[in-house]
Amino acid sequence: MTSQLLHLSTEAPFQCLSLTGELQRFVQVHGERDGAVVVSTQHTTTAVIVNELEERLLLDLQQWLRQLAPPTAAWKHNDLELRPGIPDDEPRNAHAHLQALLLGHQTTVAVSNGALQLGRYQDVILVELDGPRQRRVSLQWLSA
Template identity: 45%
Template sequence: MESFEVSTAERLSVIDITERVSEAIPDDADGTVTVFVEHTTAGVTVNEAESRLLEDFESALSDLVDDSGWKHDQIDDNADSHIRSLLVGPDVTIPVVDGSPQLGRWQSVLFVECDGPRRRTVRVVG
């Protein structure tokens, strides 16, 4: 199992981590790897990493989930972050051949921060 950290500067951000995931996969790996975020207010997904689309993802998550008015906010004011990460999910599984992730032409592994700025751990397990 390999891991790496991702640092974010904004409350909500989507970051392409494909290269870092690739580097964490052993050269002789075949099968699958699971990319897992061990946090309840962050997630990971596979999609296109075009810069305007990343901004659109952030806007969509903001539009879908209001920032305030949630019961959990009485505890630590981040219910919106938990709900947004629930929509994204904590993991993706990717096929691997000869140590290379088998992603489609436009697919990238995206880390989604919902409660930043933070330092997060991403695990790559195969």
Template identity: 40%
Template sequence: MAIIHHLISVQTQLGIGIYNITPEIVSRLESSQISNGQVLIFSRHTTTALAINEDEERLLEDVKVHLKTLAPTDAKYLHNDLHLRDVPPDEPINAHSHLMAMMLSTSEVIPVVEGKLSLGTWQSVLFLELDGPRTRNLSIQIMGE
């Protein structure tokens, strides 16, 4: 069984952003020559997440609004008491972003069948930035034969 690893970078915008990374994954899969197996996508950050869902503009706006109701930016969070923690000078006030990420997932596994991602008709792999803007790195591991 072959195992191939890639890193992809995503430059995100301010606030919550949702990015369709399916084309980047498909590109890496096509160059891998793997016919059957799986692809693992993993976010290497504590204020980001991954999801498989529909990439529809109005739905993505609904997701952003819903996440903000689950962890409002202006709520009182102990993590935001920066004066009580040993932090770098550029440390953001971002407890809400950590909480959102913990309610979501940091990874997704997708079957590969006959060289293609086995996604449903409306499914896309979505990367969720919860504390942008930043440059984020995602690990993609393609396994199979």
């Protein structure tokens, strides 16, 4: 199996970054004609989704996530004084963990004849939920 680790920098608390170009390059360099690419985030406050990378839809996504897991709610994970052994710079980010659970940490994209099998409006997207930060995304080739 072939794999690659992407290193990305996010610039905002909520941000959506297209990974599709990186997947295409990965398939061209490491892939075969047919198979699949597994895309996984290595963080509990990011997600990987397949959807349309359209500005107004992304604003709707952000609003929807805030409604389901608002940053200002009284989440137990944010009771930092009750959690032993945490770093001094630990953020109050329970909402980001919960939002990531809603979206998921991984997706698989089929490859046929060397091309990603994505629809016209589909992008593979890293969703930052607790940025800005340095992030890692794993790409793994699966042979057919």
